[in-house]
Amino acid sequence: MSENKEHIILETENLNIGYKTKKKESVIASKINIQLQKGELIGLVGANGIGKSTLLRTLTNVQDALSGHVYINEKLLSIYSSEELAKSMSLVLTDPIASKNLSVFELVALGRHPYTNWVGNLTTEDINIVNQALVHTNIETLKHKKCFELSDGQLQKVLIARALAQDTDLIILDEPTTHLDMYHKAYILKLLQKLVKETGKTILFSSHEIDLAIQLCDKMIVMTPEKVVTDQPCNLISEGTFNTLFPKDLIVFDETTGSFRVKK
Amino acid sequence: MPKTNTYTFSFIALIILLIICFFMNISLGSVSIPNWAIFKSFFGTLEHESWSYIIQDYRLPKALAAILVGSGLGISGLLMQTLFRNPLAGPFVLGISSGASLGVALVILGAGIFGGVFASLLISKWSIVIAASLGSFLVLLAVLVVSSRVKDTMAILIIGLMFGSITAAVVSVLSYFSSAEQLQQYIFWGFGSLGNLSWSELLIFFIIYSFGICLSIISIKGLNTLLLGENYAKSLGLNIKQSRFIIIIATSLLAGTITAFAGPIAFIGLAIPHITRQVFNTSNHKILLPAVFLFGAIIMLICDIIAQVPASDYTLPINAITSLIGAPVVIWLLVRKRKMIF
Numbered sequence: 277m278s279e280n281k282e283h284i285i286l287e288t289e290n291l292n293i294g295y296k297t298k299k300k301e302s303v304i305a306s307k308i309n310i311q312l313q314k315g316e317l318i319g320l321v322g323a324n325g326i327g328k329s330t331l332l333r334t335l336t337n338v339q340d341a342l343s344g345h346v347y348i349n350e351k352l353l354s355i356y357s358s359e360e361l362a363k364s365m366s367l368v369l370t371d372p373i374a375s376k377n378l379s380v381f382e383l384v385a386l387g388r389h390p391y392t393n394w395v396g397n398l399t400t401e402d403i404n405i406v407n408q409a410l411v412h413t414n415i416e417t418l419k420h421k422k423c424f425e426l427s428d429g430q431l432q433k434v435l436i437a438r439a440l441a442q443d444t445d446l447i448i449l450d451e452p453t454t455h456l457d458m459y460h461k462a463y464i465l466k467l468l469q470k471l472v473k474e475t476g477k478t479i480l481f482s483s484h485e486i487d488l489a490i491q492l493c494d495k496m497i498v499m500t501p502e503k504v505v506t507d508q509p510c511n512l513i514s515e516g517t518f519n520t521l522f523p524k525d526l527i528v529f530d531e532t533t534g535s536f537r538v539k540k
Numbered sequence: 541m542p543k544t545n546t547y548t549f550s551f552i553a554l555i556i557l558l559i560i561c562f563f564m565n566i567s568l569g570s571v572s573i574p575n576w577a578i579f580k581s582f583f584g585t586l587e588h589e590s591w592s593y594i595i596q597d598y599r600l601p602k603a604l605a606a607i608l609v610g611s612g613l614g615i616s617g618l619l620m621q622t623l624f625r626n627p628l629a630g631p632f633v634l635g636i637s638s639g640a641s642l643g644v645a646l647v648i649l650g651a652g653i654f655g656g657v658f659a660s661l662l663i664s665k666w667s668i669v670i671a672a673s674l675g676s677f678l679v680l681l682a683v684l685v686v687s688s689r690v691k692d693t694m695a696i697l698i699i700g701l702m703f704g705s706i707t708a709a710v711v712s713v714l715s716y717f718s719s720a721e722q723l724q725q726y727i728f729w730g731f732g733s734l735g736n737l738s739w740s741e742l743l744i745f746f747i748i749y750s751f752g753i754c755l756s757i758i759s760i761k762g763l764n765t766l767l768l769g770e771n772y773a774k775s776l777g778l779n780i781k782q783s784r785f786i787i788i789i790a791t792s793l794l795a796g797t798i799t800a801f802a803g804p805i806a807f808i809g810l811a812i813p814h815i816t817r818q819v820f821n822t823s824n825h826k827i828l829l830p831a832v833f834l835f836g837a838i839i840m841l842i843c844d845i846i847a848q849v850p851a852s853d854y855t856l857p858i859n860a861i862t863s864l865i866g867a868p869v870v871i872w873l874l875v876r877k878r879k880m881i882f
Binding site for chain 1: 622625757758760761764765766767768769771772774775776777778779817821822823824826
């Protein structure tokens with residue numbers, strides 16, 4: 277592993293996450309050691325309430341870690357200024373967009389915010405990058421549409437384009453497939469895979485689409501009540517990690533098809 | 541950017557409209573003065589001394605005040621609507637006008653409690669301006685102190701409304717103990733007025749107003765980022781607390797001085813951004829800010845023309861006119877377009 281050291285985009289070291297109040301600390305997950313390489317698509321899966329969002333919030337500096345360290349490009353996350361971080365990491369969140377009256381181009385162009393001048397003027401280079409992001413996500417035809425005219429699937433693509441326009445090594449997406457139909461779930465994840473291959477970025481997403489993630493991801497982070505495991509999907513299957521994901525009374529993991537089945 | 545050019549025509553049309561309204565505002569009034577005299581009066585005194593006086597010391601400052609008031613209120617309304625992501629927000633949601641009312645109420649209504657010579661000393665024009673500024677500043681300061689402890693922007697909105705309720709209650713208690721003349725005086729202040737501003741007052745008004753406008757211009761980039769929501773804005777490297785602070789200060793400078801010099805003028809701040817968005821179908825503040833400026837100035841000039849009731853001796857309260865004219869316009873726009881753009 278040491279020969280790849282220079283390609284590590286995100287690394288955590290004995291990370292403990294959770295919430296701290298004055299009186300007590302509630303640990304949600306502990307001893308998290310993750311290494312994400314450049315050009316990898318990583319899926320983060322786990323049951324509801326296991327701490328996926330908390331982990332993402334900690335990795336994106338929204339919330340402080342209880343202990344341990346997060347390194348982005350081998351630099352400690354806590355010493356990043358907000359402008360620097362905005363140039364290293366872009367996000368696609370589940371939050372609704374505040375103003376749906378933005379046009380697709382305007383929304384994607386807001387991704388250039390960390391690079392533009394004080395009044396936010398776009399240079400020709402900025403416009404090129406925005407247009408490229410639109411091409412990469414196949415939404416050039418939507419360019420002049422308003423966001424309230426878009427379907428959920430289209431809007432998700434626009435938000436991904438915005439993250440691309442931010443031109444960062446790492447893109448983190450929080451549940452990008454919720455509210456989408458089966459086709460668009462697959463479409464969005466396939467798009468992420470394509471982006472990783474074409475742009476060499478590292479993309480981390482959380483999702484409940486375990487079967488799709490197994491087929492498309494280079495690596496998966498599986499959060500179970502006992503531990504957090506990071507490995508390639510095929511190794512995770514052979515080690516039986518997916519069976520520990522959920523309580524065993526209702527569904528079982530079928531290793532041959534790589535998906536869950538309801539118990540008869 | 542190709543997008544900006546499509547608005548050039550609208551901007552030119554609005555600027556021409558503004559100039560027309562400005563001259564109409566000056567040429568119409570209870571005393572009819574021919575147009576040539578108005579032009580001449582800009583370059584020197586006329587033979588008709590009363591005409592020069594009316595134009596140079598009354599109508600011209602009043603028209604300029606209308607421009608400052610309309611544009612300032614419109615812009616502060618726009619800032620609040622974007623900051624709070626709420627189409628119902630206006631320049632006074634943070635309790636600025638209620639603070640000013642409290643200050644003025646304390647001076648006018650409270651004067652009775654001190655009584656005698658002291659009272660007549662208190663109720664001069666400047667004391668009302670100072671009381672209004674002080675009142676709105678103190679309420680704003682309270683809102684800022686409390687809001688620096690909360691993370692949620694929506695909580696600031698509620699806190700502003702609560703402070704408004706408290707000050708309104710204090711004003712009610714004061715009115716209960718006041719005489720009829722004092723109440724009338726207070727109510728007259730509440731009608732708002734663009735006239736009776738001397739040039740020196742207008743200059744002070746303009747200086748503070750310019751500070752507010754500069755801060756709004758600085759905030760343009762942050763405001764655009766806030767259109768994505770606060771979490772996205774943060775992920776784009778925006779310092780939310782700092783931008784929030786600048787936006788609030790800009791609003792209070794604008795709305796605070798306007799209330800101090802012209803009284804609490806309702807409606808303009810809430811309606812102008814909506815009217816502008818119906819014409820300029822964009823959320824980009826780089827376009828919206830100058831457009832709101834022009835619309836605010838134009839509509840305020842028109843409201844003032846109507847309030848003068850041309851060729852009559854009456855002057856209606858400007859505060860009533862803004863709502864009487866403005867509310868139907870907004871309703872008409874919304875019904876016609878069937879959609880609220882925000």
